[in-house]
Amino acid sequence: MSTIALTDAHPGSAAGRDWIGPAPKRIVTGYGFWIFILSDIIMFATLFATYAVLLGQTAGGPTGRDLFDLRNVAIETAFLLASSFTCGLASIAADERSAIWFQIAMAVTCAFGLGFLAIEGNEFASLVARGAGPTRSAFLSAFFTLVGCHGLHVSAGILWLLTMMAQVFTKGFRPDILRRILCFALFWHALDIIWIAVFTIVYLLGSAK
Amino acid sequence: MSNAHNEADVAPGDEQLDHGSVAQRITGYLTGLGLAILLTATSFFVAGTNLVWEPSIPVALVVLAIAQMGAHLVFFLHITTGPDNTNNVLALAFGVLIVILLMGGSLWIMANLNHNMMPMDQLMQMQR
Numbered sequence: 001m002s003t004i005a006l007t008d009a010h011p012g013s014a015a016g017r018d019w020i021g022p023a024p025k026r027i028v029t030g031y032g033f034w035i036f037i038l039s040d041i042i043m044f045a046t047l048f049a050t051y052a053v054l055l056g057q058t059a060g061g062p063t064g065r066d067l068f069d070l071r072n073v074a075i076e077t078a079f080l081l082a083s084s085f086t087c088g089l090a091s092i093a094a095d096e097r098s099a100i101w102f103q104i105a106m107a108v109t110c111a112f113g114l115g116f117l118a119i120e121g122n123e124f125a126s127l128v129a130r131g132a133g134p135t136r137s138a139f140l141s142a143f144f145t146l147v148g149c150h151g152l153h154v155s156a157g158i159l160w161l162l163t164m165m166a167q168v169f170t171k172g173f174r175p176d177i178l179r180r181i182l183c184f185a186l187f188w189h190a191l192d193i194i195w196i197a198v199f200t201i202v203y204l205l206g207s208a209k
Numbered sequence: 210m211s212n213a214h215n216e217a218d219v220a221p222g223d224e225q226l227d228h229g230s231v232a233q234r235i236t237g238y239l240t241g242l243g244l245a246i247l248l249t250a251t252s253f254f255v256a257g258t259n260l261v262w263e264p265s266i267p268v269a270l271v272v273l274a275i276a277q278m279g280a281h282l283v284f285f286l287h288i289t290t291g292p293d294n295t296n297n298v299l300a301l302a303f304g305v306l307i308v309i310l311l312m313g314g315s316l317w318i319m320a321n322l323n324h325n326m327m328p329m330d331q332l333m334q335m336q337r
Binding site for chain 1: 218219220221222223231234235238239241242245246249252253256257266267270271273274277278281282285286296297300301303304307308311312315316319
């Protein structure tokens with residue numbers, strides 16, 4: 001409460017700016033979640049560094065060029081991009097308090113996310129079936145860790161997405177629900193940014209060499 | 210300076226406090242989507258083509274990826290250079306610094322070690 005005393009002591013303070021008090025909760029929450037996302041990105045950076053270091057350690061096994069199917073990756077990318085767009089539409093619908101459009105946009109986002117996971121799961125299963133599982137070489141261990149970690153994040157995001165749909169359905173657009181929607185949108189868009197790094201560094205550079 | 214509320218911060222992910230109409234906001238997301246599709250398509254084209262000088266391909270891919278991340282940050286996450294976004298941008302800058310140190314440092318050290326280390330078969334023979 002020292003801030004109030006400060007306002008009283010310096011009305012229209014020396015900085016030439018009125019004291020506007022603590023930031024609204026939406027800003028504090030969003031900022032805190034932004035910090036979390038940045039720390040998550042740093043965790044991904046360690047996985048990327050590991051992958052880059054282990055890229056050549058194939059132990060005589062298959063390299064990325066032998067394994068990656070760029071057409072699948074293009075479809076996955078399209079799904080994630082589209083889901084990011086519909087997630088943005090859901091944010092707009094939430095700001096406009098339109099429950100119907102919010103649910104529709106979130107359902108479409110969920111469908112794209114599930115499509116992404118299905119393709120990725122398929123890819124992993126076929127790699128393991130071809131004897132190129134995570135135990136084959138250090139390169140493949142790093143590949144499965146990095147791409148799998150992104151996939152886990154998408155799975156968690158879908159669970160969160162469904163939770164938000166249910167909460168809006170039962171509780172409506174309360175301020176705390178709106179804050180959670182803000183954080184979810186940040187999370188989902190950040191996953192898309194990480195996927196840009198994945199498809200560039202892992203798939204495109206891996207196939208080009 | 211007269212109206213302090215114009216100077217207030219904006220939460221990351223939020224657009225400006227007095228954001229425009231729904232149509233304007235959808236146009237913003239459409240712009241971002243269009244840019245992202247353009248950059249992604251270029252990336253996939255560059256990776257698979259013979260029309261580009263080969264050693265330039267990795268550089269081109271990295272540049273395209275960074276450009277696309279920028280497009281996502283601006284149009285989807287609404288991280289801008291405005292005064293209401295200073296905190297968000299500073300946090301992002303710190304994150305980027307750590308990421309660069311982490312990845313650059315790891316690659317540098319490991320490449321250096323790799324370069325200075327004896328080939329594995331010779332090492333094994335010495336241990337015999």
